Amino acid sequence: MNYIFLSLLLCSFCSLASTSNISVRNLNQLQNSANSVLFAAQDSHSYFFALDADYENQGFRVAATAWHEKRDGQASEHKLELAEFLYDFSIADWQLSLGKKKVDWGVGYGFRPLDLFSPIDPLAINTAVAAGTWQLSADWFSSDGTWTTLCNQSQAFYKVAGQQQDKSLGCGARYYGYFDQWELQGLAHYDQDMKLRFGGSALSVLNDNLEVHASILWQHTYLGAQFTPPELTATEFVNPVESLWQQGALQSLMGVNFSTSYGVTLIAEYWFDGRSPSKNQWKNMIKGLDAQVATRASNPLSRHYIAAQQQLFSSQNLFKNNLMLHARYSYNNWRPELTLLLNPDDLGLSVNAKMNYIWPNGHAAQLGLKRYLGPADSIYKQLDFDTTAYAGFTLVF
Numbered sequence: 001m002n003y004i005f006l007s008l009l010l011c012s013f014c015s016l017a018s019t020s021n022i023s024v025r026n027l028n029q030l031q032n033s034a035n036s037v038l039f040a041a042q043d044s045h046s047y048f049f050a051l052d053a054d055y056e057n058q059g060f061r062v063a064a065t066a067w068h069e070k071r072d073g074q075a076s077e078h079k080l081e082l083a084e085f086l087y088d089f090s091i092a093d094w095q096l097s098l099g100k101k102k103v104d105w106g107v108g109y110g111f112r113p114l115d116l117f118s119p120i121d122p123l124a125i126n127t128a129v130a131a132g133t134w135q136l137s138a139d140w141f142s143s144d145g146t147w148t149t150l151c152n153q154s155q156a157f158y159k160v161a162g163q164q165q166d167k168s169l170g171c172g173a174r175y176y177g178y179f180d181q182w183e184l185q186g187l188a189h190y191d192q193d194m195k196l197r198f199g200g201s202a203l204s205v206l207n208d209n210l211e212v213h214a215s216i217l218w219q220h221t222y223l224g225a226q227f228t229p230p231e232l233t234a235t236e237f238v239n240p241v242e243s244l245w246q247q248g249a250l251q252s253l254m255g256v257n258f259s260t261s262y263g264v265t266l267i268a269e270y271w272f273d274g275r276s277p278s279k280n281q282w283k284n285m286i287k288g289l290d291a292q293v294a295t296r297a298s299n300p301l302s303r304h305y306i307a308a309q310q311q312l313f314s315s316q317n318l319f320k321n322n323l324m325l326h327a328r329y330s331y332n333n334w335r336p337e338l339t340l341l342l343n344p345d346d347l348g349l350s351v352n353a354k355m356n357y358i359w360p361n362g363h364a365a366q367l368g369l370k371r372y373l374g375p376a377d378s379i380y381k382q383l384d385f386d387t388t389a390y391a392g393f394t395l396v397f
Contacts, residue, residue: 020055027126027392031385034372037289038310039384046071048126048392059088083131095139102132103152105174105187106215107201110324110341111271111317113217113251114201116189118155119316123324123339123352125370125390133167145177154191157316158223158275160243165223168193181205193245195220211257219249219275225312227281229288230305237304240285241311249274263330270324273317279345282319285309286377318379319343333358348378362396 027048033041047070054063063084070076086099106112110123117133135152153167172189186200199217206212223245230240255269289306296302321344328337334357341350354368370388372380380386 020053022397023052024395024397025050025052025392026394027390029125030389032387034381034383034386036382036384037293038306038313038382041384042073044072044385054084061086061088081131086132093140095141097135097137097139100132100134101137102130103135103137103150104130105176105185105201107203107213108215108253108255108269108271109257109267109326110269110339111251111253111273111322113215113253113271114185114187114199116154116197116217117152119157121157121316123341123350125352125368125388144179145175148174148176154189154194156194156223158243159314160223161311170194172197194222199251209259211259212255213257214252214254216250216252219251221245221247222249222275224249224275224315225277227277227285227309227312229284230301237301239308240305241308243311243314251275265326265328265330267326268324269322269326271317271322273315273320273322276315276317276320277312278320281312282346282379285312286379286382289382313383319345321345333360343374343379346375346378348372348374348380350380362394364394365392367391 029046031044033043048067050065050067052065054061061084064080064082066080068076068078082100084100084102086097086101088095088097090096103117104112104115106114112119112122118131120130133153133155135150137148137150140147151171154170155167156165158165168191170189170191172187174185174187176185181204183203184200188196188198190196197217197219199215201213201215203213204211223243226242226244226246228240230238251273253269253271255267258266292302292306296306323342323344325340328335337354337356339352350370350372352368352370354366356364356366358364368390372383372386374380
């Protein structure tokens with residue numbers, strides 16, 4: 001029945017085939033269980049299949065994705081998602097946009113602090129088509145820059161018990177300009193839940209090989225996890241991890257991009273995310289696991305604490321300090337890639353190696369391996385899977 005439903009969803013795009021861009025994506029994953037105390041997982045296989053379609057005509061744009069996913073031991077999931085639905089038009093010197101639209105003002109490869117309204121994880125193996133939020137925006141272009149004002153929805157990345165939170169409404173403004181080889185922007189946005197957010201970015205191409213970029217964002221209010229070490233001798237169930245609206249968080253990123261004429265590109269970035277759990281929170285949580293495991297068979301409190309502490313893994317970045325190195329090489333149709341992400345506080349390391357083959361017409365295939373390394377008490381070693389092998393393809397029509 002699920003396959004029939006998916007076929008009907010995909011066929012809904014057939015009438016657009018002559019005037020739209022259509023792509024088909026597939027990703028298969030084999031995941032090896034890390035035997036984590038927190039996440040009871042077994043070796044698993046999953047596959048993901050999606051059809052993306054977009055259509056544009058005289059200022060009108062619509063983009064949608066129909067996808068189907070199946071994981072061992074779980075029911076199939078399928079969904080039709082409207083990614084964008086908007087109309088662009090002009091009034092006098094203003095360029096206006098009304099509808100559902102993806103707005104991303106970020107600079108950066110591994111993390112984009114200024115992707116404010118519907119953020120995604122750029123380093124995820126399966127990066128979904130970025131869905132927008134409903135908005136009304138107006139751009140005014142001058143000789144040296146652009147002024148933007150908008151009122152829109154914002155979708156927080158953080159999830160509570162695996163569920164996305166309701167979108168909130170806000171308004172803001174941004175200025176983007178080009179000054180003496182520097183691209184600069186500044187922005188401010190006020191939201192009913194996240195309150196005031198303001199920040200900016202800078203980017204410059206210093207020569208034919210070297211580019212530098214940086215961005216910063218301060219957020220008055222954010223939804224995040226707060227951990228309190230639990231007591232196994234307590235007389236009642238207490239949730240050790242609470243999802244609370246907290247005040248004052250800084251996000252920042254600095255990076256360099258070095259490219260050569262031989263097809264080699266190196267990107268190094270450091271970023272800080274003040275919304276993430278602190279080093280002490282992680283240390284106290286991991287430290288208490290041994291006692292909880294030792295008593296979980298006889299003490300229901302231990303089982304409760306182990307399950308509840310999974311919520312600590314819901315932030316956009318697991319840790320505050322992040323160091324990333326990305327390398328890729330382009331040779332004819334081949335493009336191998338390697339991405340390393342290090343937590344300098346506990347020396348946990350994420351390694352993602354991938355081989356891409358891209359045909360001239362846009363079709364692509366990929367084969368990769370992602371693995372988490374580090375000490376036994378590192379954050380990465382608490383995850384459900386430590387190794388993921390994956391293969392997939394993209395067909396463009």
